[in-house]
Amino acid sequence: MQDRAARTRRHLIRSAAEVFDRGGFAGSSIGQICDRARASHGALHFHFGNKQALGRAVESTAAEILLCITGRVPDQHPQPLQLLVDTSYTLAEHVVCDPVLRAGFRLAHDASWHSGVSLWQHWQDWVRGLLVLARRQGSLAPGVDLEDAVFAITAMMAGLESLERVPARPCGVPRSVAPFWRL
Numbered sequence: 001m002q003d004r005a006a007r008t009r010r011h012l013i014r015s016a017a018e019v020f021d022r023g024g025f026a027g028s029s030i031g032q033i034c035d036r037a038r039a040s041h042g043a044l045h046f047h048f049g050n051k052q053a054l055g056r057a058v059e060s061t062a063a064e065i066l067l068c069i070t071g072r073v074p075d076q077h078p079q080p081l082q083l084l085v086d087t088s089y090t091l092a093e094h095v096v097c098d099p100v101l102r103a104g105f106r107l108a109h110d111a112s113w114h115s116g117v118s119l120w121q122h123w124q125d126w127v128r129g130l131l132v133l134a135r136r137q138g139s140l141a142p143g144v145d146l147e148d149a150v151f152a153i154t155a156m157m158a159g160l161e162s163l164e165r166v167p168a169r170p171c172g173v174p175r176s177v178a179p180f181w182r183l
Contacts (some may be wrong), residue, residue, distance in 0.1 A: 009047045017103035019057045021056070025055055026112035055107065058116050062104020063080075066119050069094060073129030080134040083129065085181055088157065095161050099173035105161050124154045153179050154169045 004131055013103040015121045016038035019028040034041055067150050069091050077083050108120050128150045134140040160176050 003105065005047075008039060008043055010038075012039055012044055012047055012054065013057050013061055014100055015039075016054045017062075017100040019107055019111075020055070020058060021099050021103040024112060025051075025110050027106060054083055055113060055116060056117075058100060059104050059107050059115060059119075062101045062107075062119055063117055063122065065094065065098060065101045066091070066104070066122055070123070070126045073126055077130075077133060079139070080130045080137065083152070084130045084134075087126075088153070088181070089177055091157065092160055092177045093171070095157070102161065105158075120154065123157060124150055127153045137167065 011120070012033065016028070016033045019032045019036055022028075027050070030041060030044060033051075033054065034044055037044075044054065048057060048122050070087055074080075074083075095105065098103075101119075107115070108118055110154065129146075131140060131146050131149055135144075135146065140146075156176070
């Protein structure tokens, strides 16, 4: 029974993410989420209580996914800039292919959603940490403004999150990451 309940919970989170991703938090209803999940209103309320709690679960799950992708900022790394590039590709692929992660990022700039979690802030802090490490190790070009670089890399990912939101787009590495890094 517990296994089935856990599957139902995961399915409700994923279905809510898909609905939030399309319509935003305010534009999504419990009915749409239940229809998408093929679950009853009772099942949703048993696991989450209300739409706000379900939104927090989507955001929390997305934060866990993001942390699995980035990890913590390492104290040492032989190639911090390569780690940043490689991780940006991995994150971009997950943003395109994983509706929970995409919805977590979308909730962060949804005017009708308010919480203390910020996936964008985690990404920005992680990027800054790697650039600080690269500077400390001498692999960041002299004259590079750290905050400008953090802003540009974060803006690239934010733009990608918006631009790649195309229905029926096949999963894979988005087209926009490689040109950014070539630039």
